[in-house]
Amino acid sequence: MTTKYLMIFSEIAEQIESGAISTHTLLPSENELKDRFCTSRETIRKALTLLSQKGYIQKIRGKGSLVIDRSKFDFPVSGLVSFKELAEKIGSRPRTIVNELSLLKPEGYIKQQLQLSNKDSVWKIMRTREIGGKKIILDKDYLNKKYVPELTKEICEDSIFDYLEKELNLSISFAKKEILVEEPSIEDRELLDLEGFHNVVVIKNYVYLDDASLFQYTESRHRPDKFRFVDFARRSHV
Numbered sequence: 001m002t003t004k005y006l007m008i009f010s011e012i013a014e015q016i017e018s019g020a021i022s023t024h025t026l027l028p029s030e031n032e033l034k035d036r037f038c039t040s041r042e043t044i045r046k047a048l049t050l051l052s053q054k055g056y057i058q059k060i061r062g063k064g065s066l067v068i069d070r071s072k073f074d075f076p077v078s079g080l081v082s083f084k085e086l087a088e089k090i091g092s093r094p095r096t097i098v099n100e101l102s103l104l105k106p107e108g109y110i111k112q113q114l115q116l117s118n119k120d121s122v123w124k125i126m127r128t129r130e131i132g133g134k135k136i137i138l139d140k141d142y143l144n145k146k147y148v149p150e151l152t153k154e155i156c157e158d159s160i161f162d163y164l165e166k167e168l169n170l171s172i173s174f175a176k177k178e179i180l181v182e183e184p185s186i187e188d189r190e191l192l193d194l195e196g197f198h199n200v201v202v203i204k205n206y207v208y209l210d211d212a213s214l215f216q217y218t219e220s221r222h223r224p225d226k227f228r229f230v231d232f233a234r235r236s237h238v
Helices: 004-018 030-037 041-053 083-089 108-113 153-158 160-167 186-191
Strands: 057-060 064-067 073-076 095-104 122-131 134-144 172-182 200-209 214-222 227-230
Touching (some): 004 030, 041 057, 122 153
Parallel strands (some): 073 227
Antiparallel strands (some): 057 064, 122 134, 172 200, 200 214
């Protein structure tokens, strides 16, 4: 016998998938759902929790359960892909907002990440990526000026990788990556559309040239509902 909360979950999920319940709308309150399905509030809460876990809704404190857009973009974990290349693959027309472009002397954390000396300088670039009218990625890039003598806002609005490879003839080879889930910072909340979201997915990239020179460190901070992080793995028999 199917548990009642699973039946409620299945019915609401089907309505969301069919479009009978639109994205970006609030579900009825727990009391209204309780009356509609003639069940207890605890059963409704279990159904809503499952809907949240399966990515159908986002519970927003003080407002209720918001139906979220389930369309996700595949983000290749093992690949080294620029945002412009990713946007072209998904057929989207994104917008890049350059929040900061500055040349500075690295201190503390960035100096350590890029293994720099006191004589080195770095470019700091902060860019918000907007897809479908929503600001969903914050990219924070740091590039060693030794390898990138000049940068402009126009280059950063288009594609830094294109500029490095086609204009500076740098041969970008590989990257080491770390993936973390963190609470949003004040900066994240200022520059991204994060209403109702309590985490961001952070991808840290350490990018190297063909000669194994580390020249770029990036933190790419993603709103969690819009990306599916994918990879391909083959078992090696030893």
